Structures are given as structure tokens and as C-alpha cells.
Amino acid sequence: MRGTSASYLLAVTAVVIVAAVTSVWLQLLGTASAALLFLLPVLLVAPRGGVGPALTAAAGGALAYNFFLLPPRFTFRVHGLDNLVSVFVLFAVALVMSRLATALKTREAEAEARASANAAAAEFSALLGKGEPLDAVDNALAWLGRDYGEARIVAFDRFSEQQETGFSTLDLSAAAWAMHNGDRTGHGTAIMPAAEWTFLPMSLRHRASTDLLALARPAGGETRNELELTQVQALARLLGQARDRSALDEARRERERLEDRDAFRRTLLASLAHDFRTPLTVVTGELAKLADTDEGAAQALMAARRLDRMMDDLVGAARIESGALSPRSEATDLIDIVADVREALGEIPASIRLVQQVGATLPLIEADPVLLRHILINLIDNAIRHARSTVEIGARAAGQSVEIIVRDDGPGIPADDRARIFERFARVEGGDRSGGSGLGLAIARGFADAMGMTIAAEEEGGGGGRFRLAVPAWKTDLR
């Protein structure tokens, strides 16, 4: 505003000066030359002040020329067509000059705005590229806050949680619209302009759901103009790209972390399976030398072998836990597995009789033989630890499967505990006589699940524990 009044003042002053100069030297200049001099104020004022001051200079010049120079001097009467032409030319020049000047100024302003937008985008990009991605986004938001008003990110996937954070119902509607349609909405736009905030999509329009940049209405009640909106929209896209990059980075880091953890697990498993066995081999080997002559060494040997089975359990538990089980499925003869299990169990306490009732003509079964062997070792080991005098392993064909039954004549499993005993480290109250790993039944369940078999603890007619494992029979024709 101040700039415009200064231009009017300049116009009047220039006219007064030209009028004074030409009045004094009229004799010397002649009226035609003097008239030309009145173009000077117009030329002076038009580029700076625009149309208003230019016309003022033209009108003032015309009046002054008429009053001071044109005969009859010191009147506003006009004699002759040539005088009228002088006044008209003065006005025409004023109009054309001021138009030209205004067009130039507009173009200059646009160029300046473009340059400043580019500079802003460059500065913004630099800010986003600096430091940790998340910090960079925060810095960029702060930068926007300084130049454009408070800025926030409205995340699509957390939109419902963010509804309380100072947005009005209208704001939220505008945000929802922007999110789902990819338009800019709210203050300064065509969609819900009454909202207090402007919402700008952070990703390209074709994306169905996008995070938003929310920008508060400028302070002082001004309306955000189209130019600024376009500028901020570009910045919002930059911000969106930076966030996408940081999300990718985060995903990559997470994947690396998981891979590290898996590698650690694999190393641990390998080390348990391998390194731990070496000292155990020394212990059992040295004890075996003495076991024939020394009852204590024989007992220690049995304990060491149990320790070895516990190691198997620990490795098995880790494999179940880490999802590293990939069971094979092959035609298996239960006879083979039971024979191998009996050998693996080695010597059993003299007070326990192990009875085997597995017919040699049962159907073949479909199983991972190594996992099934481990299940049966654990079931029989568990039965031996609870039996009074007898453990029995039996099997029978039952439709499409073969049922394996392991039972003992011990105290049995209370009905309430039958589901719970398959949990890790579960103990039946007052029922456990000597230490298993506490993992045996949990591993039996885990391996059975992995192979698609069912395992259950059941009611045993004459008391005692009873476990039933249902194994699918081998399906293809036997040739």
C-alpha cells in the first residue's frame, strides 16, 4: 500500500517539477518540445506504480500543460485541434507504458516465485537426505512449520488413533477424503475449504490410500493461495518419498535382524548337537570301560546316556521353537523304529519289564522315521520312569491309520492333567519319580503335530498311564 501512495506522490512531484521547468523556459523550448517533456513523469512512474500513478501523471501533465503552457495560458480552455492531440497522446503513452510495465512486473514476480519454490524444494530435499530418515522427516516438518504454518503427518494406517489430536469433524472428513481419493482438500482448496487445515496427499494420486501432510491455516486469517498450495504439494510428495525410503530401510533392517537371530539359533543348535556330544562321548566311553566291574560306574553310565537323551530333547525343543522342522514323509516300518528305539534306550532298570506287542504284518506307516523314533523314545522313557513293573508298547491297525499305544502300570495321569502334561516342563502333582528333561512329552506333541499325527493321554482301564499316537498308514499300493 505504501509503495502505491509513494508512486502517486512521485507522479505529482514529477509533474510539478516539469511544469515549473517548462514554464520558466517556455520561450526557449516552444510548446511542442515542452509537451514532450510532460512524457517524462509518465515514463518515470509507469514501470513502478502501474496504471493508477501513470494515469495520474498523464492527467496531471495534461492539466499542467494546458494551464501553464498552452495559450491562453493560466486557463483550462483549449484552442485548436493540435492541443487536443497533445493531451490525447499523453494519455495514450501513459496507458501503454503502464500496461507494459505491469506485464513485465508480473512475469518477474512469477520467475521469482518459481526460483523461490525451486530453492525451497532443494533445501527441503537436502534436509530430507540428511541424517537418520526419521529425524530428517521431523526436521522437514519443522522447516515447513517455519515457512508455511504448523505441519503434521497424518498416517493412513493409524488414522483412527489420530482422530483426537486437535482436528475438527470437518478437518477429519477432509483428511479422509484426501486419503482415499488422493485430492488435496481443506483450507485453500476446492474441497471443504472451510476446514482449518489443508490436507495434501504424500504419494501419487493413483495410490488408493496415502498418508497426508496436514498444514494449519496461515496465521492472521489469510487464505493460502493456489501458488503456495502447488509448492507445498510438491514438498509433500518429497516428504512421502523420504518416508517410503525410510520404511524400506526399516524393513531391510528388520529382515537383517531376523536373519541374524536365525543364524544365531542355527549356530546354537549345531553347537548343542555337536560340541556338547564330544565331552559326553568321553564320559560314556570312559564309564563303559569300568561298567562291567563297577556298579557305580554302571549307574553313572545309565545317567550319562539319559543326559544324552535330554540333549536330544533340548535340540528337538529348539527345532520346534524355531520352526526349523521340515519332516520327511516316507514309507516306514514300525518294527524298524521300535527295534531301534529299544536299542537306543539301552539298559533299562532291572525292575521294569518292557513288553512289545507290535505285529510284523501291520500296514506300513507314513512318517519321518527320525522324528517318530524320538517320539517313541520319549513316550517309553516317560513310561519307564512312572511304571511299577511293566511298560507295554503295542500297535494296531485302525482304519486309515495305525495306533501306537504306550502304557505303564504306574499311578496314571489324573483326568484334569491329561491335556496339560504335553506342555513344556509340566509335572503331574506327586506323580513324577525321577527327572526327565520336562520336555519329553512336549517334544512328542510338537513332532507329532509337525507330521500331522495326533497324540493323546488316555484313561487306562486298570489305572496307569496310557498314550495313544495315531499315525497315518502308507497309502500307495504295495507292489
Next chain:
Amino acid sequence: MKRVLVVDDEPAIRRLLSHVLERGGFTAAAVASAREAMVELAHDRVDAMLLDLGLPDRDGLEMIAAIRATRSIPIVVVTARGDTAEKIAALDLGADDYVTKPFDGDELLARLRSALRRAGSSGARDSALHFGPLRMDAERHQVTCRDESVALTPREFAVLEALMRADGRILTHAALLEQVWGKAHVNDIDYLRVVVRALRLKLETDPSSPTLIRNEPGIGYRLVDPA
């Protein structure tokens, strides 16, 4: 006396194995690394070797392959349980047999002896075979078990012949299937199961508790002398 090379990086295991070998009538030479083992082998003073697959300076499987490229010396591998794939790989690469930690001394000696018998045989295919209670005349397709004649189908005969020629060494399922049924059937393990069942019904005193034809779950079959 046969000289057996023990290759294991753990001193206590070397001591234990040496003791077992000496008890079994062998001379033991123990080394701690693959490099030393290769030096011993180069001097040609070794009749058999017990090889731990977990050596620090060289992959055990790779070492078996390297030895087999030039030598047919019996190799019995010492390995941890659970590594079914590793055992099969070792056997495929030419190891004669394996024992699993913690191993039984007698079992180890039995494995070593049958590996040495394999190496000692002339290479010509004898037609008269025997193992424990079994006698086989391969040319005439005749088998006796505990001096009683047994009638076998051609498949049963072929499987039993392969096991008897292995002479107590383990044969992987795939190796047996390939020898008897051909390369196309190396995965048809059910064929093998059915034939082994039939053999047990004819040969074992109690077919539901087999003591003669033994299976190692996931690996293969071997003959064991029940006596």
C-alpha cells in the same frame, strides 16, 4: 597288526578311541587335524581310518572325497546324532560306515572290522557268501538260514545278496534301491520295506523283533550277527 588312524581334534576322544582300538587288537595312530592326517596317509602306513567330520581345518565330507579320489582305504566316520543328511552324504562319498556319538566301543570295532573285511576281499565276486547264520550260493540262488533252506523271490534274493556282500556295513536305502530296482526307483522306499518284511518273516526267529536285518531310521539297512 592293523594300523588305524584316528583323526579327531579332541584329545580326550583320541585317547578313548585309541584305547578302544587297542582293546580290539589294533595299533592306533592319533592325529588332531586333516593336514596331519593327509601326511600320515601319504606315508602309506595306515590300514583304516576313524574320521571325525567336525575337524577345525577342513570339512570332513570334502576330505572323504579327496581321499577316495586316490585311495580305497576303509573309512569309518564319527558323527553326531541328528545329522542324518550328513551321514548319508558321507556314505555316498565313499565312507564305509559311521558311528554316532556317544558311541559304543564294541559297535565301533564291529564296524571297523567289516570295513576292513571289505577292503581285504580280493574284489572278485565270490559266489559263496556267509554272514552269521546265513549261507548263500549266489550262482545257484540258494540260501540257508540256521542250516535250513529258505525259498526267496528274486527281489528278496537280490536285497539279501546286496546286504550279505556289504558284510555288516550299512547300505543306504537309495543304494539298495538302485542296486536291486535300478536308478529310476531310488526314492521308492516302500518297495524296499515290503521286501525286507518278507525277508524277516522267512529269516528272523521273531520277525517283530528283528535282530538280523537292522534298519537305521532315515539311513539304511545292515546285517547284524545276532550271535
